[in-house]
Amino acid sequence: MIFPTIETERLNLNQPHENDAEQVAKSLNHKEFSDNTLTIPFPYTMENAQFWISLSQQGFESETNYIFAIRQKDNPRLIGAIGLHLDKNHNKAELGYWLDKEYWNKGYATEAVKAIIEFGFSNLGLRRIFATFFDFNLASGRVLRKAGMVQEGKLHSYTKKGNTYQDHIMYAIVHNA
């Protein structure tokens, strides 16, 4: 399969490339990303970005991770990323996403999430797409609700970040074919 491009009203979602690394490192080198996620470190280095891009390429080749760069249609600059991590045994995937701070609160994440849900159901034939976020990450919950996902519950002490146990909120959408 050739890496797909997903087109939305204002965005192109397509493959992250090695030459996006500098932009990724710049965009993610803010504490908010580390505070709101388990996997994004702070400070965020060029090596972190290069490793993430190589993981996204391996994930696509092994059909386990579909990670797209988020770009505005009129500008090739990467402004964020969105991905599905597949669990083939159960025909479901976990959704994750982030957006460069400069572009927050313009509806871009919601637009990308809606498109990736459609891709997951129509192109990958998934039954279920889910996402969890830290309970204080209200913007993330709002994005998932606007994209049609529903809250299934609160996962108490679901992860341990450093010495702190973290509650997560679980959202999901199920494709009823």
Ligand SMILES: CC(C)(COP(=O)(O)OP(=O)(O)OC[C@H]1O[C@@H](n2cnc3c(N)ncnc32)[C@H](O)[C@@H]1OP(=O)(O)O)[C@@H](O)C(=O)NCCC(=O)NCCS
């Ligand atoms: C979460 C994130 C991707 C949202 O991206 P975005 O493009 O700004 O999202 P949208 O513009 O589509 O929607 C954001 C919504 O959250 C709302 N919002 C923003 N900050 C908020 C806050 N502190 N409290 C409550 N709602 C908030 C906005 O008002 C908007 O809702 P509205 O359209 O009803 O007004 C972005 O904030 C981000 O990258 N955060 C850091 C990484 C992260 O948390 N990733 C998700 C991990 S699960």
